[in-house]
Amino acid sequence: MNVVTGGAGAPAATADGRLIAGVDEAGRGPLAGPVVVAAVILDQDSPVAGINDSKRLTARRRETLADAIREQSLAWAIVQASPQEIDTHNIFQATLRAMRHAVESLTVAAGHVLVDGKHCPELPCSAEAIVGGDGLEPSIGAASILAKVERDRIMVELEEAWPGYGFARHKGYPTRDHMDALKRLGPTPEHRRSFAPVREALAAPPLPFAD
Incomplete structure (x- = not known):
């Protein structure tokens, strides 16, 4: 700690x-x-x-x-x-x-x-x-x-360490933007793997960026 x-x-x-x-x-x-x-x-x-x-x-x-x-x-x-x-x-x-x-x-x-x-x-x-x-x-x-x-x-x-997730905006809470980024980019080391949405993102391949 x-x-x-x-x-x-x-x-x-x-x-x-x-x-x-x-x-x-x-x-x-x-x-x-x-x-x-x-x-x-x-x-x-x-x-x-x-x-x-x-x-x-x-x-x-x-x-x-x-x-x-x-x-x-x-x-x-x-x-x-x-x-x-x-x-x-x-x-x-x-x-x-x-x-x-x-x-x-x-x-x-x-x-x-x-x-x-x-x-x-x-x-x-x-x-x-x-x-x-x-x-x-x-x-x-x-x-x-x-x-x-x-x-x-x-x-x-x-x-700043993990751009693209919007941490400064949603502070890690499961907003729509955060959930979309999690599906698109996958979890970071700062994500809580014991939480169900993060576990699900780990089990699924990252989504490709839209053109």
Whole structure:
């Protein structure tokens, strides 16, 4: 797993003495690219205004907020689980593994973890899953923004490495353009071979380009 960390590293404990980390992921559904997980411990003395579910924000606003989150949070970590890890462990387990790795990589230890969704990884501290948590809990919203911004950046880079697939545009999701490119060009090493459309493309010869 690829890991990036940062943060101010000056804890300001919550009322009960615990630091709370929010965790969220980006990219479970796409056919290509990594799933990216972020964990964030916000500084209550330096709140980041405007945090919300990353899917509701414009790309420019997400990038601005991501910069503020990295600068103002007590600690943050971003972890990538590669397509190969996804194929080895399945997308669910790869995501949980990345979540655990992100929490364990924080430069300030969390005393409690809030995870967006229905499932929590096994962690050395208490944790709870919150459906729709990215719109309810600021720490999860911050993690959602970091994960989305990082994954979008990765997919833009993959567009340069693998032109013709439109990764920068659809971010690996199974759009019509992506499915057409997959049938025409075949899968790249960045495609998830455990996902049915990619398996089907592997089993079929690439289609010829139209004149």
